[in-house]
Amino acid sequence: MLFESVAALAVVSIGQDIPYERHPVPSYVGTFIAWLWFFLLYEAVLVWATSSTPGKWFMGIRVCGEGIRRPRFGHALSRGHKALARGLYYLVFFPFPTMFALYDCYSFGKRHGRLPWDSGLETTVRCKDIGLLRHLTGFLVAGGMAVGYVIFLRVTVKERFLRDFIGL
Numbered sequence: 001m002l003f004e005s006v007a008a009l010a011v012v013s014i015g016q017d018i019p020y021e022r023h024p025v026p027s028y029v030g031t032f033i034a035w036l037w038f039f040l041l042y043e044a045v046l047v048w049a050t051s052s053t054p055g056k057w058f059m060g061i062r063v064c065g066e067g068i069r070r071p072r073f074g075h076a077l078s079r080g081h082k083a084l085a086r087g088l089y090y091l092v093f094f095p096f097p098t099m100f101a102l103y104d105c106y107s108f109g110k111r112h113g114r115l116p117w118d119s120g121l122e123t124t125v126r127c128k129d130i131g132l133l134r135h136l137t138g139f140l141v142a143g144g145m146a147v148g149y150v151i152f153l154r155v156t157v158k159e160r161f162l163r164d165f166i167g168l
Contacts, residue, residue, distance in 0.1 A: 036084065036090060036091070039091075040077070040080050040081055041077075043076070043080035043083070044079075044080045045073075047071060047076040047079065047080065048073040048077075051063050051070040055102075058138065059127075059130060060128030060129070060130040061125060061126070062125070062126045063079070063124075063125055063126075064125075065122060065123055071122075079121050082116075082121075083105075083115070083117050087115070087116070087117060088101060089101075099142050109127055113125060113126070
């Protein structure tokens with residue numbers, strides 16, 4: 001979740017700095033696509049190397065390949081793409097619906113030991129009970145990030161929209 005926030009803020013904040021100043025829409029779209037690729041590789045490398053990401057570690061989630069081994073890199077990359085597409089809808093609805101989707105995925109994985117994008121990849125999900133304190137901390141952090149994101153967007157997007165699209 002932290003990475004998603006950083007990626008979304010970077011999309012908004014550096015979109016104009018790419019050399020497309022006369023065409024801001026391709027600039028923002030190109031930056032967004034670059035961050036999606038970065039997110040995909042970040043997820044794949046961490047899941048392949050450690051069976052987890054910082055957010056998964058905090059929530060007590062471990063992605064396993066065959067048995068209890070960590071997944072192969074190809075499986076981690078494919079799983080990351082499927083999760084990004086089917087579970088997070090390419091972060092288009094970030095931040096609020098994405099946060100609800102993440103918690104829903106956590107609950108589903110805890111109940112079934114597998115998420116919809118694990119099918120055909122020989123990967124499973126192992127979830128530990130994390131207790132009430134971690135749940136509350138996670139909700140507070142997610143809520144704080146969402147509020148900060150909204151405040152940031154309110155100021156930054158308004159200024160950039162007026163400058164880039166209206167010409168003021």
